Amino acid sequence: MSVKQALLALLEQEPMYGYQLRTEFELRTGSTWPLNVGQVYTTLTRLERDGLVEGAGADDEGHQMYRLTPKGRDEVASWFTTPVPRTQPPRDELAIKLALAVTVPGVDVGAVIQQQRSATMQALQDYTRLKRSGRPDAANGADERGEMAWSLVLDSLVFAAEAEIRWLDHCEARLRRAAQDRSRAAATQPSTQPSTQNTGALR
Incomplete structure (x- = not known):
């Protein structure tokens, strides 16, 4: 499972902060794959470093918001239109x-x-x-x-x-x-x- 692409897909709808992203991810997947909020923020830091997301200021409660960059939108589009590879299946x-x-x-x-x-x-x-x-x-x-x-x-x-x-x-x-x-x-x-x-x- 790619947490990176999942977070990018969620951010394509609107800017969110880390805990919001975690809640939305678990809501949409039936809490089947719970995410640690620390993992979410670590991933956001990497996405920002790679130019896929950027800071969008803070909301009224002081949460750091993130939004997609154009490069991030291209990444989401590529993810949705590229088949999941089966040449290297995950370890079973x-x-x-x-x-x-x-x-x-x-x-x-x-x-x-x-x-x-x-x-x-x-x-x-x-x-x-x-x-x-x-x-x-x-x-x-x-x-x-x-x-x-x-x-x-x-x-x-x-x-x-x-x-x-x-x-x-x-x-x-x-x-x-x-x-x-x-x-x-x-x-x-x-x-x-x-x-x-x-x-x-x-x-």
């Missing part, structure tokens, strides 16, 4: 865990898969309940676009959980087939035990 902790589990002796890979499946199923049920109950702040007059943004993020989490469960099922099936193949291979191997047949006394 679960995939790494299973890749190591199948190569480390003594690890019960089946148990690892079952535990993860239970946890992912629980998360999927939580997302589904949340989807049925609606956005938490809907009663406070959340606007239609905010509702749509929240719903799309929730859909993404649901689809990701469903895909993870299918992948875990696939991993379990492959492990089962591999175990069966090893059993069949062992059964067809010729015996290497020394013969105990009596060949008669040496003369």
Whole structure:
């Protein structure tokens, strides 16, 4: 997730200060990826250094406001029109865990898969309940676009959980087939035990 581009996209609408940006980001993404306000201000400092935002003075309460520069607007436009690259996917902790589990002796890979499946199923049920109950702040007059943004993020989490469960099922099936193949291979191997047949006394 690019906090940098997200903050720039929010600033394209109007000048804001750090805490406002944090609130808006979490509101629009259903608080799925909470931001530390210190991270927001650190990012704003870097954006200002790179000429993408500039100070816009202080508001009536003394908050330092930030606004986009023309270079910043170009950056936002480029972000929205450029596909998210998949050539270098982010590290997937679960995939790494299973890749190591199948190569480390003594690890019960089946148990690892079952535990993860239970946890992912629980998360999927939580997302589904949340989807049925609606956005938490809907009663406070959340606007239609905010509702749509929240719903799309929730859909993404649901689809990701469903895909993870299918992948875990696939991993379990492959492990089962591999175990069966090893059993069949062992059964067809010729015996290497020394013969105990009596060949008669040496003369």
